[in-house]
Amino acid sequence: MSDIPVVLLSGFLGAGKTTLLNDLLKRSAFRDTAVVINEAGDAGIDHALMETGGDEVLLLEGGCICCRLKGSLNATLNGLLRRRALDGLAFERIVVETSGLADPAPILHALIADPLFNRHFSIAGVTTVVDAANFPATIAHHAEGVTQVALADRILITKADLATAEQIALVEAEVAALNPLAERHLLSHAARDGGLIWIDAREAPRPLRSRFMASAVTHAVVTASLAFPGRLTQEAVDTWLDRVGDLFGSALLRLKGILQLEELAEPVVLHGVQGLVYSPGTLPSPGRLATENRMVLIGRNLEEQDLADALTLLAAMARRAG
Numbered sequence: 001m002s003d004i005p006v007v008l009l010s011g012f013l014g015a016g017k018t019t020l021l022n023d024l025l026k027r028s029a030f031r032d033t034a035v036v037i038n039e040a041g042d043a044g045i046d047h048a049l050m051e052t053g054g055d056e057v058l059l060l061e062g063g064c065i066c067c068r069l070k071g072s073l074n075a076t077l078n079g080l081l082r083r084r085a086l087d088g089l090a091f092e093r094i095v096v097e098t099s100g101l102a103d104p105a106p107i108l109h110a111l112i113a114d115p116l117f118n119r120h121f122s123i124a125g126v127t128t129v130v131d132a133a134n135f136p137a138t139i140a141h142h143a144e145g146v147t148q149v150a151l152a153d154r155i156l157i158t159k160a161d162l163a164t165a166e167q168i169a170l171v172e173a174e175v176a177a178l179n180p181l182a183e184r185h186l187l188s189h190a191a192r193d194g195g196l197i198w199i200d201a202r203e204a205p206r207p208l209r210s211r212f213m214a215s216a217v218t219h220a221v222v223t224a225s226l227a228f229p230g231r232l233t234q235e236a237v238d239t240w241l242d243r244v245g246d247l248f249g250s251a252l253l254r255l256k257g258i259l260q261l262e263e264l265a266e267p268v269v270l271h272g273v274q275g276l277v278y279s280p281g282t283l284p285s286p287g288r289l290a291t292e293n294r295m296v297l298i299g300r301n302l303e304e305q306d307l308a309d310a311l312t313l314l315a316a317m318a319r320r321a322g
């Protein structure tokens, strides 16, 4: 896969997204990163900026690129791609800072529905920033705060220096209830690592702790995942996806899978958002995922058992070797 990985950086208003981006942009390992921001006013990026053209694309001192969202995200990404081809703008990865009130699901949906996006880019995960002091209040009043956490592949809990140990423990428990599978990190002004924004969803996820993991506690967000052996035909996967679409419709917020297909030597990656499923391709170095299938379903207002049943059905469709 020679496509450009795109990470969505999500998190509620003031949670600390820009602060993390500033740290990321100082790291030499990320000098070939393009950052898309969507603030109308000041970028908040505190590097010395050097304009490379009359438009919204800025070359930062350390070599990174900062680009203001103009029109749709798809148009902005394609604009960056054009500038890369025509003006030699150099970047290998993109981080998109989403608005604090944005639900990542429609953003992911718009990206994967676009054939041009799929030809040149791939989704490399959602990283969500959570404010240790304010998270309970955020999710009590804003549904977007819940979805931002539920759909994350990695969660960074910021402002640990402003919260008590009890507050942090409460936030960690709430975050784990909403999204038991995401990796979690605690950050403060003294201990910050913007590099953690980066996550490649195509990399092997961490092992599941049990055959089934489900969490249905708060805010009606349910997550279920299953690891299972065997190989699936493309036809079986298509049938299963149709079935899942019919059963859950738009209540299924997200689907993430790594599957062994009979037709392919390497495991294939699947992303589904709001009824649309796409595959960015196969995992070139699957490591321990060379033989196993994994599927994660995240839904809203669904029964945990229904998600588990759908996963069991998929596992039953896999043929065992020999």
Ligand SMILES: Nc1nc2c(ncn2[C@@H]2O[C@H](COP(=O)(O)OP(=O)(O)OP(=O)(O)O)[C@@H](O)[C@H]2O)c(=O)[nH]1
Pocket: 011, 012, 013, 014, 015, 016, 017, 018, 019, 020, 044, 099, 100, 158, 159, 160, 161, 162, 187, 188, 189
């Ligand atoms: N004490 C402390 N303050 C932090 C930390 N992270 C961010 N802040 C502060 O929180 C405020 C908001 O941070 P931003 O990085 O601008 O947050 P944002 O998510 O980009 O905000 P929006 O653009 O409004 O969505 C700033 O004053 C930061 O300095 C942290 O770990 N500790």
